[in-house]
Amino acid sequence: xxxxxxxxxxxxxxxxxxxxxxxxxxxxxxxxxxxxxxxxxxxxxxxxxxxxxxxxxxxxxxxxxxxxxxxxxxxxxxxxxxxxxxxxxxxxxxxxxxxxxxxxxxxxxxxxxxxxxxxxxxxxxxxxxxxxxxxxxxxxxxxxxxxxxxxxxxxxxxxxxxxxxxxxxxxxxxxxxxxxxxxxxxxxxxxxxxxxxxxxxxxxxxxxxxxxxxxxxxxxxxxxxxxxxxxxxxxxxxxxxxxxxxxxxxxxxxxxxxxxxxxxxxxxxxxxxxxxxxxxxxxxxxxxxxxxxxxxxxxxxxx
Amino acid sequence: xxxxxxxxxxxxxxxxxxxxxxxxxxxxxxxxxxxxxxxxxxxxxxxxxxxxxxxxxxxxxxxxxxxxxxxxxxxxxxxxxxxxxxxxxxxxxxxxxxxxxxxxxxxxxxxxxxxxxxxxxxxxxxxxxxxxxxxxxxxxxxxxxxxxxxxxxxxxxxxxxxxxxxxxxxxxxxxxxxxxxxxxxxxxxxxxxxxxxxxxxxxxxxxxxxxxxxxxxxxxxxxxxxxxxxxxxxxxxxxxxxxxxxxxxxxxxxxxxxxxxxxxxxxxxxxxxxxxxxxxxxxxxxxxxxxxxxxxxxxxxxxxxxxxxxxxxxxxxxxxxxxxxxxxxxxxxxxxxxxxxxxxxxxxxxxxxxxxxxxx
Numbered sequence: 001x002x003x004x005x006x007x008x009x010x011x012x013x014x015x016x017x018x019x020x021x022x023x024x025x026x027x028x029x030x031x032x033x034x035x036x037x038x039x040x041x042x043x044x045x046x047x048x049x050x051x052x053x054x055x056x057x058x059x060x061x062x063x064x065x066x067x068x069x070x071x072x073x074x075x076x077x078x079x080x081x082x083x084x085x086x087x088x089x090x091x092x093x094x095x096x097x098x099x100x101x102x103x104x105x106x107x108x109x110x111x112x113x114x115x116x117x118x119x120x121x122x123x124x125x126x127x128x129x130x131x132x133x134x135x136x137x138x139x140x141x142x143x144x145x146x147x148x149x150x151x152x153x154x155x156x157x158x159x160x161x162x163x164x165x166x167x168x169x170x171x172x173x174x175x176x177x178x179x180x181x182x183x184x185x186x187x188x189x190x191x192x193x194x195x196x197x198x199x200x201x202x203x204x205x206x207x208x209x210x211x212x213x214x215x216x217x218x219x220x221x222x223x224x225x226x227x228x229x230x231x232x233x234x235x236x237x238x239x240x241x242x243x244x245x246x247x248x249x250x251x252x253x254x255x256x257x258x259x260x261x262x263x264x265x266x267x268x269x270x271x272x273x274x275x276x277x278x279x280x281x282x283x284x285x286x287x288x289x290x291x292x293x294x295x296x297x298x299x300x301x302x303x
Numbered sequence: 304x305x306x307x308x309x310x311x312x313x314x315x316x317x318x319x320x321x322x323x324x325x326x327x328x329x330x331x332x333x334x335x336x337x338x339x340x341x342x343x344x345x346x347x348x349x350x351x352x353x354x355x356x357x358x359x360x361x362x363x364x365x366x367x368x369x370x371x372x373x374x375x376x377x378x379x380x381x382x383x384x385x386x387x388x389x390x391x392x393x394x395x396x397x398x399x400x401x402x403x404x405x406x407x408x409x410x411x412x413x414x415x416x417x418x419x420x421x422x423x424x425x426x427x428x429x430x431x432x433x434x435x436x437x438x439x440x441x442x443x444x445x446x447x448x449x450x451x452x453x454x455x456x457x458x459x460x461x462x463x464x465x466x467x468x469x470x471x472x473x474x475x476x477x478x479x480x481x482x483x484x485x486x487x488x489x490x491x492x493x494x495x496x497x498x499x500x501x502x503x504x505x506x507x508x509x510x511x512x513x514x515x516x517x518x519x520x521x522x523x524x525x526x527x528x529x530x531x532x533x534x535x536x537x538x539x540x541x542x543x544x545x546x547x548x549x550x551x552x553x554x555x556x557x558x559x560x561x562x563x564x565x566x567x568x569x570x571x572x573x574x575x576x577x578x579x580x581x582x583x584x585x586x587x588x589x590x591x592x593x594x595x596x597x598x599x600x601x602x603x604x605x606x607x608x609x610x611x612x613x614x615x616x617x618x619x620x621x622x623x624x625x626x627x628x629x630x631x632x633x634x635x636x637x638x639x640x641x642x643x644x645x646x647x648x649x650x651x652x653x654x655x656x657x658x659x660x661x662x663x
Contacts (some may be wrong), residue, residue: 139458160439162382180439264372268651286525287499302482
């Protein structure tokens, strides 16, 4: 499939010999069982503060969304639709159907019985975008691109201006209220430097969260998506694996079984900085108009 | 299932997120995030056998409402507090006043120039305090000046505001003392020039975000902010200056008010459905107040000129209040826009559909 390394504006160019392979996550939601081990492992390792856990009335989701205190978040979606739009008619191939049933028994397929109900589960995380809006707008340089091509907040520099919060098309970053700074997934910067995989990936019991060099992950994900489609999952699609998308491709991408917005993800995210030139041009024109207006208000005056 | 029954509202949101009726079929066009709801037939037909034939027969009605995850926002609302819209006002007032003061001085209207420099300094001196107070870590405000990034309007703004406010200080001090301090002339030119970006960059600050009502108004917001700045600077100078010397200030205020009204109207039309926050809720009320105050203020200033100082003063006060309301309306609209996922998902879904339409 892909095989090529997606370069970011500052990786690997600014690192020279110190650049390491760009790493990321492939979150294969088709095998997620919603155990939340990733949420727990992330909190444990990164000492992310606890927050009140209550029943939110949204299936088994009790943490809501990503934020300063949730760097992994497992979404639960209950759907009353037959999987893949397949209706109850008899299958053409009983062999294929039997193979599928076997996969279901092994937990490798989403639940799919005659009741026409399915559960989608997905562990969301910072996307570590190729073109990262948060990093672009950070006025202090606190957010930076690591030698692994990931995006990390330096907490000793962040002054809590909050600009990255609104610049992220995914709503990943947020301010920690009692602390004032913003926090997000570091892709376990402190672990990957020691050749350990991030806590969430290590804790994931089904390998729904896979960590590794991005090119390898993309390759593997492409094969997995094709495999699922061949098996009849027409809805299986990769999300964030296209380097031509609005953020230049994600460093942490997903295999989804429905539209991204069903999982709370934007269907066509675009990094705000894509419009930077137009934005500044508009401001330049406005500044010129202001100058002209001020000059015009003095017409007829003079010494 | 759970025994903890979810409320009707929760149920509603689940069902909204997952339509029960098969009104559409997802047609994957291959690996990658670009999928479309319009490529219906290919999916089933391309496959071996007719097992998924039914898929092709489904009605291809576009989804009426963008779906969401339990109605939760896709993006985060700003964490900014009252200091930010207040600063939009003071920064606009200070920046435009500095440029106006320079122009007044150059045309020999010394009283108008002096008063305007003092207004500019007052507004630009309070601005960094407001911005610092909004920070999560106010003691680290100087970290803003450890880098300069064009990709960050806040970084650019921190620099132009710092330099602009610094240059305004000697200009205002000279105006106050009535004699030029060393370097005052250069300071005036620098402050007058930097006043223009100070008054306009804040529009880019908000348009360079993922908030739909802000980012989609990228062409209108800067001129709207510049006009609002002009209106407030003109109004403030009018209040501070004797009527017979304030004619340029009145003209600037009225001109700014006219352009501001036109720009908000244009923005409203161009945003369409995305602009709902300017018509509903708290931001809608602020937008209406801004519009009314701006129109009333401009009319009062125009009609009262040379005849009635109280009428002109009341008009100027209305324009200042209108400018404040306008900044708050834009600020609040951003929250409303971020908090409802339909504003984020809807346009993106349309964009993705438009883009994949040419290839079947």
